[in-house]
Amino acid sequence: MNTLRERWMSYWFQPESPYNLAICRILFYGAFFLYYAPVDFSEWGAVSEAFYTPSFLFAVLNIPVLPPAVIAAMQIVWKLSLLLCCVGLFGPISKFSVLVLGYYLLGLPQNMGKIHHFDGLLILIFGILLFARTNDVLSADAKLLRRGGSSEPHGEYRWPIRMIWLSFAIIFLSSGLSKLMTSGLEWIGSENMSIILLKQQYPTSDPGPIVDWGIWVAGSPWLYMPLAAITLFLELGYPLALFNKYFRWIFVPGMFMAQVGIRILMGPAFYPFLIANLFWIPWHRLLPQLQKRASRGNRYAFD
Amino acid sequence: MAKVTTEMLSWRVVLVQLGVFILVMGHVVSFVRQRDHWPFSSYPMYSQVELDTNITRYRVYGVQASTGTEFDLMTEPAYITPFDMTRLNSGLRYMESRDPDKLGDALDSLLSIYERRRLDGEHSGPPLNGMRIYSVEWEVQPTAGNTNQPIRQELVHEFTRDISTVERNSP
Numbered sequence: 001m002n003t004l005r006e007r008w009m010s011y012w013f014q015p016e017s018p019y020n021l022a023i024c025r026i027l028f029y030g031a032f033f034l035y036y037a038p039v040d041f042s043e044w045g046a047v048s049e050a051f052y053t054p055s056f057l058f059a060v061l062n063i064p065v066l067p068p069a070v071i072a073a074m075q076i077v078w079k080l081s082l083l084l085c086c087v088g089l090f091g092p093i094s095k096f097s098v099l100v101l102g103y104y105l106l107g108l109p110q111n112m113g114k115i116h117h118f119d120g121l122l123i124l125i126f127g128i129l130l131f132a133r134t135n136d137v138l139s140a141d142a143k144l145l146r147r148g149g150s151s152e153p154h155g156e157y158r159w160p161i162r163m164i165w166l167s168f169a170i171i172f173l174s175s176g177l178s179k180l181m182t183s184g185l186e187w188i189g190s191e192n193m194s195i196i197l198l199k200q201q202y203p204t205s206d207p208g209p210i211v212d213w214g215i216w217v218a219g220s221p222w223l224y225m226p227l228a229a230i231t232l233f234l235e236l237g238y239p240l241a242l243f244n245k246y247f248r249w250i251f252v253p254g255m256f257m258a259q260v261g262i263r264i265l266m267g268p269a270f271y272p273f274l275i276a277n278l279f280w281i282p283w284h285r286l287l288p289q290l291q292k293r294a295s296r297g298n299r300y301a302f303d
Numbered sequence: 304m305a306k307v308t309t310e311m312l313s314w315r316v317v318l319v320q321l322g323v324f325i326l327v328m329g330h331v332v333s334f335v336r337q338r339d340h341w342p343f344s345s346y347p348m349y350s351q352v353e354l355d356t357n358i359t360r361y362r363v364y365g366v367q368a369s370t371g372t373e374f375d376l377m378t379e380p381a382y383i384t385p386f387d388m389t390r391l392n393s394g395l396r397y398m399e400s401r402d403p404d405k406l407g408d409a410l411d412s413l414l415s416i417y418e419r420r421r422l423d424g425e426h427s428g429p430p431l432n433g434m435r436i437y438s439v440e441w442e443v444q445p446t447a448g449n450t451n452q453p454i455r456q457e458l459v460h461e462f463t464r465d466i467s468t469v470e471r472n473s474p
Binding site: 009012013040041043044046047048049050051053055056057107109110112113114115116117119120121122123124127128131154155156159163166167170171172174175177178179181182183186187190191192195196198199201202203204205206212215218219268 | 310311315316318319322323326327330333334337339340341342343344345346347348349350351352353354355356358360377378380384385386387388389390391392393394395397398402405406408409411412413415416419441443444445446447450
């Protein structure tokens with residue numbers, strides 16, 4: 001029992017360099033600042049309330065649809081907050097702003113006819129990072145305001161990334177279990193995947209598939225059935241990546257490629273998921289190697 | 304086994320474990336209820352076996368103010384902003400099944416957004432004075448060669464706006 005508890009504590013709180021979390025912070029908030037910079041959410045304020053079917057928290061908290069001008073102001077603050085989080089300035093305030101305004105701006109469209117599953121993960125990550133010590137190093141807070149912590153390894157720098165991994169794992173496991181519970185192995189063994197691929201060729205969603213290879217795959221049972229089996233295997237097995245580095249090498253790139261494949265063959269764009277995969281990369285181990293390479297390069301250049 | 308840090312404050316450990324609990328339970332509840340509680344979900348997309356080879360979707364057409372001719376607005380994402388094709392189809396179908404009287408209001412607001420964006424130069428579509436919702440059905444073929452040839456196209460609702468009056472017409 002003691003060992004189990006120790007393992008649990010070690011899993012979440014084993015001391016780790018603060019640089020990995022800090023680099024993830026810079027890349028994550030920076031990427032989503034650029035991703036959402038051109039997106040205008042204010043139009044949702046002009047949509048008829050006839051479309052409004054509030055999702056869970058919007059209904060519970062009675063969150064209204066605000067006028068376009070208010071949403072326009074909110075999105076400016078939100079995008080600015082994403083940028084502040086990237087550079088690591090005013091940590092708690094900017095991260096709180098990213099979470100609360102992000103919940104409203106990304107959540108509002110989910111009340112208008114259909115819930116898309118592309119960006120729910122982001123809200124979970126915004127929430128996790130709000131409580132994480134992301135700004136202890138490589139941040140404006142640490143440099144300018146001298147609010148940084150020590151750069152020594154600490155358990156505080158490990159759990160946020162582990163919890164984000166857990167978010168990925170639960171999401172993919174839920175998706176796999178939904179298929180298994182709803183359809184069983186017929187999801188793999190029938191013409192299901194073939195018909196899904198063919199239906200995506202019709203003008204029913206945007207963006208549509210990038211190429212029409214789905215038609216060819218749909219005509220080949222030796223291709224679409226293994227494709228369905230691999231999809232289910234990756235989704236159901238993904239939680240193994242939480243515990244073993246070898247499984248990590250199978251399931252994380254595997255699922256990444258599956259989502260790229262979905263975009264190419266079917267259309268749905270899971271860009272937020274693809275970007276958020278950066279939390280799986282051990283940047284602190286990668287960077288010293290890059291630095292070594294860089295210094296070696298310099299020596300050759302100047303010797 | 305590596306030594307677990309003793310520097311973690313106990314309230315922080317509790318906070319993290321509470322976070323893990325919320326993360327797991329949020330998804331478990333969504334999964335058990337098979338309902339979305341965004342951002343928690345059971346992620347049910349494509350979980351139903353697809354054996355039906357017909358597809359039916361609602362599509363919105365614009366009626367040109369000058370000629371009265373109609374064209375498919377859903378061929379150009381900028382025409383139906385902020386919606387995308389999937390969300391607009393789902394929203395209109397849900398509304399039609401629950402409260403069809405609201406379809407006119409829905410088209411009215413879509414038309415207003417379209418016209419405002421046109422005047423702002425955000426798309427190059429022609430001026431419209433009406434919109435129509437059609438239920439369009441395709442029979443899926445192995446070559447998908449009939450994407451422009453639906454087997455059925457049925458008017459669901461029409462909304463026309465005049466200079467000074469607004470007319471709502473249902474078929």
